[in-house]
Amino acid sequence: MEATLGAPPLAVGSARRAGTIRVVAVPAGHPYVRAVTADRGVTVLPDPPVLGAPAGQWWPPAALDASWIEQHAADADLLHVHFGTESFTLDHLRSALDAARQAGWPVVVTVHDIDHPQLRDQSHYVAQLGILLERADAVVTLTPGAAAEVRRRWHREAQVVPHPRILAPGWSDGAGVAPHTPRVAAHLKDLRPGIDAPSTIAALTAASRHLRADGIEVEIEVHLRDRTRDAALAARVRELCTAGGLTLVEQGRLTDDELAAHLARLGACVLAYGHGTHSGWLELCWDLGVPVVAPAVGHLRDQHRDGSVLPVVPLDQPGAGADVAQALAIALTQPAAGTRDRRALVGRRAEARVVTDRVATEAHRALYQRLIEAGR
CATH class of the missing domain: 3.40.50.2000 (Glycogen Phosphorylase B;)
Incomplete structure (x- = not known):
């Protein structure tokens, strides 16, 4: 679980405190x-x-x-x-x-x-x-x-x-201004084995077409680390994003604050998992009030059954693009980035945590x- 912000300090030493x-x-x-x-x-x-x-x-x-x-x-x-x-x-x-x-x-x-x-x-x-x-x-x-x-x-x-x-206690988005057009992102990270990059890009490309046809304007970004585990696959990611008209963002690993600030500006996050069980990234999005589109792998949907996690078919399945488009259309009706409603949602979730x-x-x-x- 890569997204891991805001934990308390580690207890040190093996000496026993009374009753510990x-x-x-x-x-x-x-x-x-x-x-x-x-x-x-x-x-x-x-x-x-x-x-x-x-x-x-x-x-x-x-x-x-x-x-x-x-x-x-x-x-x-x-x-x-x-x-x-x-x-x-x-x-x-x-x-x-x-x-x-x-x-x-x-x-x-x-x-x-x-x-x-x-x-x-x-x-x-x-x-x-x-x-x-x-x-x-x-x-x-x-x-x-x-x-x-x-x-x-x-x-x-x-x-x-x-x-x-996961979100650090007391974190604030600084009351930033919401993007004019809702922004959606999928993060391929360093192309670890659990990420299905080609299927994610294909599904997002198809979803973009479906959303435009329905009159829904959205910016879709694909994020890739500047250092990856598979250079050939990274090159293919660049080609697929260019062919699909998706914005590719290549950058180094973000700090905790940078990652939280980036996610907080999103209208939704699409998880790029081909396999897995649970997701710390999903938990960070929940803390930030960001809806998550999650493929039906593992037990991602079970992490939060409050409507914030929108399940779709596995991204390598036929019809995944239409499924992602439908989920994004629902996600974008939830409190938008930079709004008072989103900040209120983040506050309620912090209290629940x-x-x-x-x-x-x-x-x-x-x-x-x-x-x-x-x-x-």
């Missing part, structure tokens, strides 16, 4: 993890340094290692695996979980991804999920749909704890406490 639960989170340094473990009764150990990696890089997570766990058995009470396992062998993963069991640590697994957005071949990752879910003392996921899939495929019950707020985020942190603390007490 000490957690080895994999990873500790990710903003999502910091957000859901922000309860004062929880202390998260920092990510161990990764040999040969730059300072601050948590991957591959050094804490998910049998030797490290054995050496730090007395420093923590529980292991919580979120993500970052995909580079490990199955034997390495089994050994780490066995070591956690020997250390007396209950194991919690949060299923963020069922279809991993960073991978094309899912077979190894699915095998890892099988090991994690078989050996976990408790399972968490983000949506009811993902919980149902976990139940169907792995016969485990997962506690549903929705994604926390205060409640739901507190519920999420309390749910994690209560789960940890229950597992630790059960193991005594």
